[in-house]
Amino acid sequence: MEAIPLGSNSEVGRLRTVILHRPGAELQRLTPRNNDTLLFDGLPWVAKAQEEHDAFAGLLASRGVEVLLLGDLLAQALASGAARMHGISAAVDPRRLGIPLAQELSAYLRTLEPDALAHVLMAGMTFDELPFASTEFSLVRRMHHDGDFVIDPLPNLLFTRDSSFWIGPRVAITSLALPARVRETSLTDLIYAHHPRFLGVRRAYESRSAPVEGGDVLLLAPGVVAVGVGERTTPAGAEALARSLFDDDLAHTVLAVPIAQERAQMHLDTVCTMVDADAVVMYPNIVDSLSAFTIHKVDGGGVKIDRAAPFVEAAADAMGIGKLRVIDTGLDPVTAEREQWDDGNNTLAVAPGVVVAYERNTETNTRLADSGIEVLPIAASELGTGRGGPRCMSCPAARDPL
Incomplete structure (x- = not known):
């Protein structure tokens, strides 16, 4: 089927295409x-x-x-190498994590398949979910609790x-x-x-x-x-x-x-x-x-x-x-x-x-x-x-x- 032409000039013209986000794991990160x-x-x-x-x-x-x-659009877009770099650089903040941990985390995220990377970019990641041992080189890692977010959920x-x-x-x-x-x-x-x-x-x-x-x-x-x-x-x-x-x-x-x-x-x-x-x-x-x-x-x-x-x-x-x-x-x-x-x-x-x-x-x-x-x-x-x-x-x- 031919794609619907994109664009809008009103709030009420007949709706043809809409972007929604199905609630996901990011909502399960919410606590009191x-x-x-x-x-x-x-x-x-x-x-x-x-x-x-x-x-x-x-x-x-x-x-x-x-x-x-x-979520589907994001995973599909992340098939692009440039998109992956874009998403990872926005999610990993060296000012908060310190350069050693930020470099290690970025390197790990670059190994993920598009679906898995999309999940992390949306749902975030806690320190105890880091797949590598970082306590020896990262003061930030040593001083955070395991349940703290290394990447915030959205x-x-x-x-x-x-x-x-x-x-x-x-x-x-x-x-x-x-x-x-x-x-x-x-x-x-x-x-x-x-x-x-x-x-x-x-x-x-x-x-x-x-x-x-x-x-x-x-x-x-x-x-x-x-x-x-x-x-x-x-x-x-x-x-x-x-x-x-x-x-x-x-x-x-x-x-x-x-x-x-x-x-x-x-x-x-x-x-x-x-x-x-x-x-x-x-x-x-x-x-x-x-x-x-x-x-x-x-x-x-x-x-x-x-x-x-x-x-x-x-x-x-x-x-x-x-x-x-x-x-x-x-x-x-x-x-x-x-x-x-x-x-x-x-x-x-x-x-x-x-x-x-x-x-x-x-x-x-x-x-x-x-x-x-x-x-x-x-x-x-x-x-x-x-x-x-x-x-x-x-x-x-x-x-x-x-």
Whole structure:
């Protein structure tokens, strides 16, 4: 079958190809001592999380979506020698391990087959899993406990939205803000650079400094992008992204949207996602307060930044529509807060007016259905422990254009 052309210019065009990550051994590394550092609110039952994720992937496939699994893509890309060097150098930190141990570990990793190397790069490695005796030459090894990580695991790989996003025919590699997630982009970068499926794909934006995370980026309409600015994406990151998209003619307007710098609202898509070409579902507690600074591309390569205005009005104006339809979940404050925490506003559109949502958010889903949106519910008793919904867990690589 001929490969589906890659690219996207909206949040809601019919979904054709998506990148997911099936939960794996990296989640089994979580303990009560490290789950906070690794950004999980609990210890997921991994087998159940896998079952729920398989159902999610199966639902998308039943709707005609090509599902690519990140772990498979990584293992396939690691058939390249250059990809192996890329992955190993990102995972082995001589500043933390010391040069002797780092050299020994790198040499060992170079002997692994692609599947085994992919497993280590995702699931990490503890000192007691080192296959060689290093105590004689490494003070670092002597002074660490056996269960400490020599390579940290990446449990947040589950949320493939954050480390890259597609805009037009290009892919943007982001810069993740928190230490537990920084190395994720090295794997994403490796896949796009070396996997045959992405041969010839050009980059839209690559940041090595100011953080930008994909969960903060909404493609409101062709040429119009909203970027949340809060806990994970900085003002400098939003500005750098806007200027890069303008330079590459991938957007003409970017809305910088301040959001609360807190865990419950870590990304813009935790409080607002698009469910149709002219409609969003939004956390009711912020509908009236959410604002946006509109950044315009101007002739000569410069930018113009408008004063802050209500987000709903600024978005409609930038999109060229009379009014942005807001599906305010209209719930009592307690239920609204509970369902927002459980990712009720984090939906994945598979077509205009058709979204995947967590089944547990019954009130929000009812409001969506009452507004004419078809809701495809999925279970999430374990998938939600990392605070991310269907949109967070998916990187759309191909949508039909609007």
